[in-house]
Amino acid sequence: MAGPFRIVHTVCSHDCPDSCAVLVTVNDEGRAVKVEGDPSQPVTQGFLCAKVAKYLDRVYSPERILYPLRRRAGVAKGPLERGREHEVFERVSWDDALRSIAARLQAISDAYGPESILPYSYAGTMGVLGYGSMDRRFFARLGASRLDRTICSEAGGLAWNLVYGKKFGTPTEDFRLAKLIVAWAANIHGNNVHLWPMIEQARRNGARLIVIDPYRTRTAALADWHIAIRPGTDAALALGMMHVIFREGLQDRDFIRERTHGAQRLAERVREYTPERVAAWTGLTAGEIEKLARDYATTQPAALRMNYGVQRNENGGAAARAIAMLPAVIGAWRHRGGGGQLSTSGAFVWNKQAVERPDLALASPLKREARLVNMCRLGQALTELGQARDQGSGIRDEDGRERNNDGPPVYALFVYNSNPGAVAPNQNAVRRGLARSDLFTVVHDLFFTDTTDYADFILPATTFLEHREVQGAYGHYFVQLSQQAIEPPGEARSNVWLFGELAQRMGFEEPCFRDSRDEIIRQALAIGADGHSMNAGMEHITIEELEKRGHVPLAFHRDPEANPFLPYTEGTLETPTGKIEFYSETLAAAGEDPLPNFVPPTESRWGEGAKRYPLELLGRKNDNYLNSTFANLDGHRKMEARTRQRLEMHPADAEARAIAEGDAVRVFNDRGSLELIAMLNASLPAGVVAARLDWAKLQPGGANVNVLTSERLTDIGAGATFYSTLVEVKRT
Ligand SMILES: Nc1nc2c(c(=O)[nH]1)N[C@H]1C(S)=C(S)[C@@H](COP(=O)(O)OP(=O)(O)OC[C@H]3O[C@@H](n4cnc5c(=O)[nH]c(N)nc54)[C@H](O)[C@@H]3O)O[C@H]1N2
Ligand SMILES: Nc1nc2c(c(=O)[nH]1)N[C@H]1C(S)=C(S)[C@@H](COP(=O)(O)OP(=O)(O)OC[C@H]3O[C@@H](n4cnc5c(=O)[nH]c(N)nc54)[C@H](O)[C@@H]3O)O[C@H]1N2
Ligand code: SF4
Ligand SMILES: [Mo]
Secondary structure, three states: OOOOOEEEEEEOOOOOOOOOEEEEEEOOOOOEEEEEEOOOOOOOOOOOOHHHHOHHHHHOOOOOOOOOEEEOOOOOOOOOOOOOHHHHEEEOOHHHHHHHHHHHHHHHHHHHOHHHEEEEEOOOOOOHHHHOOHHHHHHHHHOOOEEEOOOOOHHHHHHHHHHHOOOOOOOHHHHHHOOEEEEEOOOHHHHOHHHHHHHHHHHHOOOEEEEEOOOOOHHHHOOOEEEOOOOOOHHHHHHHHHHHHHHOOOOOHHHHHHHEEOHHHHHHHHOOOOHHHHHHHHOOOHHHHHHHHHHHHHOOOEEEEEOHHHHOOOOHHHHHHHHHHHHHHOOHHHOOOOEEEOOOHHHOOOOHHHHHOHHHHHHOOOOOOOOEEEHHHHHHHHHOOOHHHHHOOOOEOOOOOEOOOOOOOOOEEEEEOOOHHHHOOOHHHHHHHHOOOOOEEEEEEOOOOOOHHHOOEEEEOOOOOOOOEEEOOOOOOEEEEEOOOOOOOOOOOOHHHHHHHHHHHHOOOOHHHHOOHHHHHHHHHOEOOOOEEOOOOOOOOEHHHHHHHOEEEOHHHOOOOOOOOOOOOOOOOOOOOOOEEOOOHHHHHOOOOOOOOOOOOOOOOOOHHHHOOOEEEEEEOOOOOEOOEOOOOHHHHHHOOOOOOEEEEOHHHHHOOOOOOOOEEEEEOOOOEEEEEEEEOOOOOOOEEEEEOOOHHHOHHHOOHHHOOOOOEOOOOOOEOOOOOEEEEEEO
């Protein structure tokens, strides 16, 4: 190894609540030789998850795309065998690529209107600049359709905000002080591993851990009590717990009187959720429901870690809303170490107007904000959108409601920070759309993914080691600066660079398209004349301090020992009543049910479709991938060997179909079909099967679980319903 070494402070930009501070050791040849967690960052605590501990495998992978590529003339779009991509694509210069792309976008905009161009991005990078800055400016100025980024957390986020106004949560570090921790649809060990040491510490001090998850995750296996609830029935469980709490007088009357709105009406609503009724929905016993309610209400501090798994169901909004109310009912917020956390993202108030410049839409040919296209319905957007226009009617969704994304068909798709060929629901519809010969597709990514197989142009992107960034988090309260550790390999370029350059090729003259990364970082932080941020909660932050320390806590979290942060315990909340809303004035005004209620998902064992497809499928994430990211790396795949390409089944469901461990099976419904190997798992609730999200092209048959999932949307927030999926299974 060459020396001497530099140590550079970076931030892991993957879509994970932990947003770790990562120290990168760089040798004198400019090569990164080691990544490790920053021991001085209180949540990172000096360690990385297993997937990012092996990050140099990704950065220096021989499979990285290093140059812009163009589809060779006349080659149809469709799945490619791995390693053969170079036969289909040819290298071009950045200049050629940018010029051709700009010309095509201009021609499509002229012919069909700019809304026929659709950006498609999610959280491939969570850095403020990489997630959404120059790209947002570019598409606004172009007049392209806006993307409604609903695929992950919309239902739960809105549900939480209906109750609390804003997404704050118990500080992650404070979980160590809890006496009871409830992990509700939260695979902490897999998805949020930096919370785990806090839980271990709490348990050393006598705390108990309860996990509510249909799947026996590693977290569940390590818990004091694993409650294997049936998917999509959590609203019933939360309402049932409240039934017991109110019936037995275990609620916190003072907290409810001072801080909440609508408790009386909530108490009336939950009266119908008797433990017996809730037991019939959830598959638990009435005794278990009563015990859970009593344990929760009588142990303080009680900390609830709810994660987004619970809201990827048709009724996920109601479920998240009912669960979110629990810490308010028992007054858990008033105890340090108690309360709850879904996300801490509401605490980061970036100057988004300056970063994203939505006002540029007025300078577009549209001279107004463009239509919104829901990203959960990419299949429909690419195959149906605009087709119904001649009849003069909007497209209706599966429930008959008129959709808001009527308009011209999509003729150009620009994908970055996302791999919709793998992660979007109803994959066969997505692929039919992507394969259209009249669709112009650009993909900016680091590898040949399921989506690049359908691209006209592929552009090489950077990792978080290769550009400068600023970042918040959805699982802690630190603003962090990520330094550039190494030069990008080959001709890889960042999102900011790409969209700045494209803007020049389009002839956009606004000066903001020439902003440097440092300028955008200062805009995001709203750095004022005295060098300090003007964003709420960031007033003490300067660029110099971020440079020096790498991570700086938000104002309210600067001295947690002297001044602990207890969310929602004082001041006026950002709800219509200024209080925690059990009864939602917003929903009431919209003519909707203001109180949470349990309605079984149509795609569940209680729905019509269960006659033909009786099994509920959980198409789950992997502990050692990040959604579809890392799936192409051998080392990461090895760590997932046990469940890769497996269909986990309850033994009773397997026996009823004459299926034995290791049998090849076909999993199917009206949308698609998948070949997997049966693996018996008695810890699943009967009637529930589970499989993993993977790259489609790495699975037998070239399809993944998303051929089975639907484009149906959640009750609140129009989010994705990956976990409301019915299937049947047959031995092959
Ligand atoms: N290792 C790893 N870490 C990740 C990710 C990853 O793919 N891998 N993904 C990242 C992303 S995108 C996100 S959004 C975050 C948060 O991640 P989440 O969205 O919370 O993760 P999931 O694994 O989808 O869901 C969490 C748990 O909910 C369970 N679940 C599913 N349906 C139900 C239900 O109806 N009721 C209940 N009670 N539980 C249910 C699942 O079995 C799962 O164990 O994690 C991030 N971190
Ligand atoms: N069946 C099923 N489907 C799911 C889920 C599930 O649990 N089950 N989870 C859903 C959830 S919660 C989410 S959030 C979505 C996530 O869906 P995506 O956001 O699409 O997540 P990834 O699969 O991680 O793909 C991100 C892509 O961005 C690329 N990328 C990384 N950094 C950069 C960069 O700086 N620039 C550019 N241009 N590209 C970059 C990565 O290489 C990767 O290919 O998937 C959803 N789909
Ligand atoms: S993926 Fe999450 S846990 Fe792993 S290093 Fe990144 S932020 Fe930390
Ligand atoms: Mo997500």
